[in-house]
Amino acid sequence: MQSIAPKSGSQIPDPLQRSASRQAAVKILSLATIIVVAMFATPPAAADWPHDKPIKFIIPFGPGGFDTYVRTLAPVLEETLGAVVVPENVPGAGGRIGANRVYRAKPDGYTIGIWNMPGMSMPAVVGEKVRYDLNKLSWIAQVSFDNYALAVKADSPIKSFDQLCNLGRPATFAAQGGFTETASIAAVITMAELGCPYKLITGYQSSGQATLAVMRGDVDARINPLGSLLPYVNSGDVRLLLTFERHASVPGVPSIVELGHEEFVNFGLRRVVAGPPEMPDDIREKLSNAFLHAMQTERVQAWSLKSNNPFSPLGTAETAAQMDSVMRFYDSYGELLRKEFKGR
Numbered sequence: 001m002q003s004i005a006p007k008s009g010s011q012i013p014d015p016l017q018r019s020a021s022r023q024a025a026v027k028i029l030s031l032a033t034i035i036v037v038a039m040f041a042t043p044p045a046a047a048d049w050p051h052d053k054p055i056k057f058i059i060p061f062g063p064g065g066f067d068t069y070v071r072t073l074a075p076v077l078e079e080t081l082g083a084v085v086v087p088e089n090v091p092g093a094g095g096r097i098g099a100n101r102v103y104r105a106k107p108d109g110y111t112i113g114i115w116n117m118p119g120m121s122m123p124a125v126v127g128e129k130v131r132y133d134l135n136k137l138s139w140i141a142q143v144s145f146d147n148y149a150l151a152v153k154a155d156s157p158i159k160s161f162d163q164l165c166n167l168g169r170p171a172t173f174a175a176q177g178g179f180t181e182t183a184s185i186a187a188v189i190t191m192a193e194l195g196c197p198y199k200l201i202t203g204y205q206s207s208g209q210a211t212l213a214v215m216r217g218d219v220d221a222r223i224n225p226l227g228s229l230l231p232y233v234n235s236g237d238v239r240l241l242l243t244f245e246r247h248a249s250v251p252g253v254p255s256i257v258e259l260g261h262e263e264f265v266n267f268g269l270r271r272v273v274a275g276p277p278e279m280p281d282d283i284r285e286k287l288s289n290a291f292l293h294a295m296q297t298e299r300v301q302a303w304s305l306k307s308n309n310p311f312s313p314l315g316t317a318e319t320a321a322q323m324d325s326v327m328r329f330y331d332s333y334g335e336l337l338r339k340e341f342k343g344r
Contacts, residue, residue, distance in 0.1 A: 049108075049109055049283050049286065050081055050082070050083035050109065050110070051083075052083075053083070053110055054083065054084040054085070054086045054110070055077075055081070055083055055084065055085045055086065055109070055110050055111075055112065056086050056088055056105075056110060056111045056112070057070055057074060057085055057086065057087045057088065057112055057113070057114070058088055058090050058098050058101055058102050058111065058112070058113035058114070059087055059088065059089045059090065059091075059098065059113070059114055060090055060091065060092075060095035060096070060097065060098025060099050060101075060102075060113060060114075060115075060116070061089070061091050061095055061098070061116075062089055062091045063089070064206075064207075065228075065271075065309070066114050066116065066271060067087070067089060068307075068309065069114065069143055069144065069271055069309065070087045070114055071087050072300060072303050073143070073291070073294050073295070073300065074086075074087050076293075076294035076297055076299065076300055077290050077291070077294050080290040080293055080294060081286075081287075081290050094119075094123075095115075095116055095119065095120055096120075096123070096130060096131075096132075098113060099113065099115065099120055099130075099132050100131050100132060101113070102132075102274070102275065102276060103131070103132035103133075103137070103276055103277070104276070105275075105276045106276065107138065107275060107276040107277060107278045107279040107280070108279075108283075109275065109279060109280075109283040109284075109286075109287065111275065111276065112140060112273055112274065112275045112287065113273070113274060113275070114143065114271055114272070114273055115137075115271075115272045115273070115274055116182070116269065116270075116271070117270040117271075117272050117323060117326060118182055118185075118270070118326050118327065118329075118330050119181070119182040119269075120132075120134065121134055121326070121327050121330060122181075122182060122185055122330070122337075125330050125331060125333075125334050125337055125338075126334075126337045126338050126341045127338050133277075134323070134327060135327075136277040136278075137274040137275070137276070137277060137323075138274055138275040138276060138277060138278070138279035138284050139272065139273075139274050139284075139316055139319040139320040139323055140273040140274055140275060140284055140287045140288050140291065140316055140319065141272070141273045141287070141288045141291035141292060141313065141314060141315060141316065141319055142270060142271070142272050142273075142312060142313065142314035142318070142319045142322060143271040143272065143273060143291070143295065143311060143312070143313070144269075144270070144271045144309070144310060144311055144312050145268055145269070145270045145271075145312040146225035146226055146227045146228070146268055146269045146310065147225070147226050147243060147244045147245045147265065147267070147268040148183065148186050148223050148224065148225060148226065148243070148244040148267045148268050148269070149223070149224065149225075149226040149229050149240050149242065149243040149244065149250075149253075150164075150221055150222075150223050150240065150241045150242050150243075150244075151211075151214060151221065151222050151223075151224065151229050151232070151233070151238040151239065151240050151241065152164070152214065152220060152221050152238065152239055152241055153214055153215060153216075153217050153237075153238060153239070154215075154236055154237055154238055154239045156217075156220070156239065158220065158221075158241070160241060161241050161242050161254075161259065164196065164220065164221060164241060165191075165194060165195070165196035165197075166196075167197075167220070169197070170197040170198050170199040171191070171196065171197065171198045171199070171220045171221060172198070172199050172200075172201050172219040172220045172221070173187045173198060173199070173200050173201065173219060173220070173221050173222060173223065174201055174204055174210035174211070174213040174214055174218070174219045174221075174222045175187070175200045175201060175202045175203075175204065175210065176204045176205070176206060176207050176209070176210045182269060183222075183223045183224055184200055184202075184223075185330070185337065186223050186244070186264075186267040187200065187221075187223050188200070188336070188337065188340050189264075189267075189333050189336065189337075190223075190256075190261075190264060190267070192336055192340070193261070194261075201213070201218075201219050207224060207228060210222055210224070211224065211228075211229070211232055211238065214238055215232070215237045215238060221241070222238075223267075225268065225269045226243055226245070226249075226250075227308055227309065227310060230308065231308070233250075240253045241253070242254050242255065242256055242259065243255050243256070244256045244264050244265055244267040244268060245257070245265060246262070246265045263329070266325075266326060266329045266330075270322075270326070272319060272323065273287075273291060275287070284316050285316060288315045288316040288319075289315075291313070292313050292315060295311045295313045296313070
C-alpha cells in the first residue's frame with residue numbers, strides 16, 4: 001500500500017501538545033468562571049463603593065428631631081461620599097417599621113438608618129417580640145447623646161426631687177406615647193429605685209404635648225432630653241429639678257450624681273446610625289468616617305449652635321461598645337420593667 005507523505009511545510013499534530021492546549025483552555029475558562037462568580041458573591045470593597053446607586057437613609061419617625069439631624073447631615077455626606085443620600089421617613093409602631101426595613105436590607109451600604117437608643121431596645125427588654133436583633137446590627141456612628149432632665153411647672157410648689165418623692169401621693173409624670181417610651185422608662189427606674197411613689201399618665205402624642213401638660217399643671221413632672229427642655233426653661237414655662245448628667249451644666253440645678261446615683265447618667269437619648277447585619281467592615285468604616293467628618297464641618301456646627309442640637313460623635317468601634325454598655329444597663333432592670341408594664 002502506498003503511503004502518503006505529508007505536504008512540505010505541514011506538521012503532524014502532537015497528541016501531548018493537544019492535551020496541554022486543552023488543559024490551558026480549561027484553566028482559563030475556570031479562572032474566568034471564578035472571577036465572574038466572585039463579582040456577584042463578594043461584597044463590594046470600600047474602594048469601589050459607592051457606585052451610582054443612591055444611599056437610603058431611613059428615619060423611623062415622622063418630622064422631628066431625628067428627621068432634622070438626618071436632613072442636616074445628608075448634603076454633607078453626599079459631598080464626602082460622592083453619592084446621593086436620600087432621607088426616607090418610615091414611621092409607625094414606635095419606630096419598628098423603619099427599623100425592620102433597615103434590618104432586612106442587603107448589607108451593601110446602600111441602606112442605613114438612624115436609631116433611637118435605648119428606645120428601640122425597650123420592647124425586647126419588657127418582653128415584647130420584635131423582628132430585629134440589636135446585637136447583630138452594623139453600628140456605624142453615634143450622632144448625638146442628650147442627657148435627660150426632670151422638669152416641673154415653673155411656679156410649682158415642688159422645689160426639689162425630695163419633695164417630689166414625698167407628696168403624700170404618687171407623683172404624676174407625662175409620658176409621650178406608651179409606657180415603653182424611653183423617658184417613661186427613666187422615670188420608672190428612677191422613682192422605683194429611690195422608693196418614690198409615681199404614676200405615668202400616657203396618651204400624649206408628642207413631646208411638645210407632654211411638656212404642655214406640665215406647663216398647665218395637668219401632671220407634676222416630665223423627664224425629657226435636656227436640650228428639648230431648655231427652651232421652655234428659658235421662656236419661663238418650666239423649671240428643672242435635676243439633670244441626669246455626670247457634671248451639672250445648669251446653674252442651681254443638681255445632677256443625679258450629686259444625689260448619689262451615678263449609674264443614672266446612662267439615661268438619655270442617643271441618635272445612632274446603623275446598617276443591616278454583616279455589613280462589610282471596610283464599607284462600615286468608610287461610612288463612619290464620612291459621618292465623623294460631616295459632624296465637624298463648619299456648616300453643620302453652625303446649625304448645631306443655632307438650633308441647640310448638639311453632636312456627640314463616636315466612630316464605629318466606640319459606638320458598638322457604647323451600645324453594648326447601654327443595652328446591658330437596661331437589661332439589668334428587665335425584671336422591674338416587665339413587672340411594671342405587665343398587662344398594660
